């Protein structure tokens with residue numbers, strides 16, 4: 001090959017490699033999707049008599065439901081023995097089932113827990129055809145303390161119960177703050193006591209609209225939001241679609257799946273310290289290890305994103321099946337090493353009561369199938385084509401990065417999406433259900449974030465009064 005040809009080839013190669021990189025980095029983000037604020041998700045015939053009132057709501061575990069649940073728990077067939085020497089590597093270990101079944105059917109104090117479920121005021125109101133259930137708690141404050149609204153969003157397989165221990169900490173009045181939080185904690189549509197859509201299409205972008213409408217229904221034109229898991233994705237969409245309303249976004253699962261992010265992650269594999277702080281390299285690399293973990297752990301996601309109704313038949317019929325399916329996630333997502341513990345480490349991080357409280361949100365309402373459909377409605381072409389992760393948001397953002405969260409991205413990469421990412425808290429501990437596992441750490445971080453958001457707005461002279 002002549003020198004000239006070699007040079008030509010080199011130029012061609014650079015163009016071939018450079019063009020997509022250039023394209024990914026400099027193409028302008030897609031426009032915001034058209035937002036239909038009134039899209040109807042309930043039965044068509046309800047449209048003409050739309051009731052927009054707020055109705056007080058209390059959880060009631062009725063005797064028939066409890067009896068049926070206990071009968072089903074006791075009537076299970078013998079469990080297939082786990083393999084020799086195996087803990088939770090193949091999934092929930094069946095040797096653990098009997099003690100959980102005994103606890104749920106004989107020891108779980110239903111009526112006492114019902115009172116705990118009702119310790120904070122709850123309501124339902126109909127948004128776009130769906131009755132949305134939410135906790136709303138406003139603390140009593142002295143005259144010089146400003147009340148600030150914060151919506152907290154759970155994910156799958158969690159529920160509003162994840163915030164039980166955090167609520168009193170979040171809403172506490174302190175001499176160190178000139179504000180106190182009023183918390184609004186909805187059950188996502190199709191989860192717990194909130195209605196599910198009756199027709200396809202209620203993906204994470206449309207749920208963002210429903211929850212924005214909920215805040216407006218309650219009279220909040222401007223508010224703060226917090227989310228983990230699906231709650232993080234939905235809250236991120238709210239920050240992207242309603243930046244003039246959302247005053248700040250706090251998340252314990254900061255993630256962004258834009259093509260730029262993926263490209264940087266991939267190139268970063270050549271020399272990880274070029275992408276991520278050296279003490280956090282193992283949260284992102286080696287990619288083979290991260291992908292290996294994803295392959296091992298995300299089977300449920302593929303099922304729920306494609307055939308939620310099939311597995312839903314099994315899980316809504318069998319409380320022991322539901323228990324194994326959900327508690328396996330509370331084990332592995334809290335600490336991956338829990339897979340190697342005979343009992344899945346479950347009671348090292350939570351009480352049995354807490355875990356069954358969360359299961360009751362799914363069992364008592366028969367909502368496991370509709371909860372899983374959120375995956376199908378979001379992991380699809382329609383949602384991907386919106387490119388929401390490519391659209392930057394100016395909403396001030398604060399991220400809390402627990403040690404065992406399912407994914408990690410450094411702040412400089414997240415800044416492509418969250419232009420005003422103002423702080424990052426990195427924990428050496430904690431997992432995916434951080435509000436439930438470490439309520440004090442979680443609440444303090446959220447309060448610091450809201451204080452920082454308020455200063456951020458003050459520095460910019462933005463009116464934050466409601």
Ligand SMILES: *[C@@H]1O[C@H](CO)[C@@H](O)[C@H](O)[C@H]1NC(C)=O
Pocket residue numbers: 422423424425452
């Ligand atoms: C960011 O967080 C750190 C540690 O929590 C804190 O010391 C610092 O003041 C925070 N920065 C802002 C802008 O709030």
